[in-house]
Amino acid sequence: MERYEFKHSDRYANKYKKSKYIFVAFGIFWTIVGIWKIASGDPTFYAFFFLLGGPLFVVQSFITERSLRENFLIIDDTGVKLKTGRNPKQALLWNEIELISYANQKIKFTFLNSRQNSINISRFSFDDRTRIKQIFKSASTEKNIRFQ
Numbered sequence: 670m671e672r673y674e675f676k677h678s679d680r681y682a683n684k685y686k687k688s689k690y691i692f693v694a695f696g697i698f699w700t701i702v703g704i705w706k707i708a709s710g711d712p713t714f715y716a717f718f719f720l721l722g723g724p725l726f727v728v729q730s731f732i733t734e735r736s737l738r739e740n741f742l743i744i745d746d747t748g749v750k751l752k753t754g755r756n757p758k759q760a761l762l763w764n765e766i767e768l769i770s771y772a773n774q775k776i777k778f779t780f781l782n783s784r785q786n787s788i789n790i791s792r793f794s795f796d797d798r799t800r801i802k803q804i805f806k807s808a809s810t811e812k813n814i815r816f817q
């Protein structure tokens with residue numbers, strides 16, 4: 670079996686890059702408004718709200734970019750390695766999987782010990798979702814795993 674690698678951020682890279690700059694600009698604007706309100710002698714709740722909100726926009730944009738950059742799905746001979754969202758990295762081994770089912774853009778794994786796990790693949794492009802489904806279908810026949 671070949672090694673297949675998919676990344677979530679490939680689809681969102683250009684879309685998010687624009688919104689990141691908007692969040693940074695918005696954060697700088699809010700910080701300047703907060704400083705201006707305090708410097709003009711109006712230290713109200715709104716001035717501190719603007720002063721604290723600005724850096725939060727900037728930090729949020731970098732945190733979101735980092736989490737999108739780290740998302741991946743790797744399918745190879747040993748099993749499936751993945752990281753989606755803010756979840757930790759996971760490794761699913763083929764010899765532990767009893768059943769693979771695909772429904773509603775989710776791939777659900779049932780293990781030999783009746784434990785279950787699922788992967789949400791809705792963030793991938795349509796072509797990638799179709800290809801991922803085909804890869805799991807062929808891997809299940811190759812590894813003698815039931816596929817629904």
